[in-house]
Amino acid sequence: MQWSWESVAWAAVALLLFAAEALAPGAFMLWLGFAAAAVFALVLLFPGLSILAQVAAFVALSFVSIQVYRTWFRGRGRQTDRPLLNRRAEALVGRVVPLERAIVDGRGRVQIADAYWDVTGPELPAGAAVRVVAVEGMVLRVEAAR
Known part of the structure; x- marks a missing residue:
């Protein structure tokens, strides 16, 4: 060589x-x-x-x-057991919480843990149980929990 x-x-x-x-x-x-x-x-x-x-x-x-x-x-990233770890709002989808402020004209508010979230959904009174069904930016879309 x-x-x-x-x-x-x-x-x-x-x-x-x-x-x-x-x-x-x-x-x-x-x-x-x-x-x-x-x-x-x-x-x-x-x-x-x-x-x-x-x-x-x-x-x-x-x-x-x-x-x-x-x-x-x-394309093969690491798989995680907590895919929503840094996507806080998306992790709330499916949770059932009481309304902190009634939904009037499609807008209301809930408290989840120590944070307040604006919500949109059907007219419901304060205290009604709602289920988070989607996230639109920083606003949660909810529906009445059954």
């Missing part, structure tokens, strides 16, 4: 890309690093490969590796 300046350069590029990924994680430089490592292997296997062919291989392999990332890895 003969070490040429091209093989050393591609190894250095791959290592620099991996280091950049370690310093600023985002899974983008990692895939370019894989492409550079593959070109490094190509240069070792085929020592007479021209610089233009090496750069073309790097561009093509970068494109392929990024597409692999986008297709198989990007």
